Amino acid sequence: MSTSRRTRRSGSSVVLRLTRNSLVALAIAMPVNVGAAEPSAAPPVIVCTVSVPSLVERGQPVLFAVTLHNRSRTARALLNWGTPFEEAWLQPFVEVERDGRPVPYGGASVKRGDPDGDEYVRLGSGQRRTANLELSDVFDFSVPGRYTVTPRLVLHDVVALPAALPRPRAQHIAHPLACGGAQVIVVRLAPK
Structure with missing residues (x-):
């Protein structure tokens, strides 16, 4: 698969069409806040x-x-x-x-x-x-x-x-x- 991307304008938004390889690269490059959705461990009572x-x-x-x-x-x-x-x-x-x-x-x-x-x-x-x-x-x-x-x-x-x-x-x-x-x-x- 190619890693190219195509851009097309639709009204006021920009739509990106990404291939599978470019999605993997995008996922690796994006910052991830690990554990942000999970509550922190509560101190013992x-x-x-x-x-x-x-x-x-x-x-x-x-x-x-x-x-x-x-x-x-x-x-x-x-x-x-x-x-x-x-x-x-x-x-x-x-x-x-x-x-x-x-x-x-x-x-x-x-x-x-x-x-x-x-x-x-x-x-x-x-x-x-x-x-x-x-x-x-x-x-x-x-x-x-x-x-x-x-x-x-x-x-x-x-x-x-x-x-x-x-x-x-x-x-x-x-x-x-x-x-x-x-x-x-x-x-x-x-x-x-």
């Missing part, structure tokens, strides 16, 4: 941060703190399952490695039915809440080394308030949280 002490003497507790921040304009109810807000280790929601090797979880794992209303944490608009658990209750930190703590937190249900609570499991929509990781170095107690 619930933001999570974690912390552990950076240095711990062997045998001392290793405290794990999780802070949730509601960045939305409405109050939210968050199901506390599998988070420190349950105030107990009822499933492994973090992974721990010592010097690059996995440290096994030694806590409970429970199966659940439908939640009760008191299993939801309420966060007002802009509000933050922090919960703490001891990692050393369910992970072995007795060996000196560099430990990496990687949260695998999922909010099993997030509800905009006011709403009827609790919701049955069939209505839950999981919200994985990107909390980032943390490191703690366990050192041997220096002899006196």
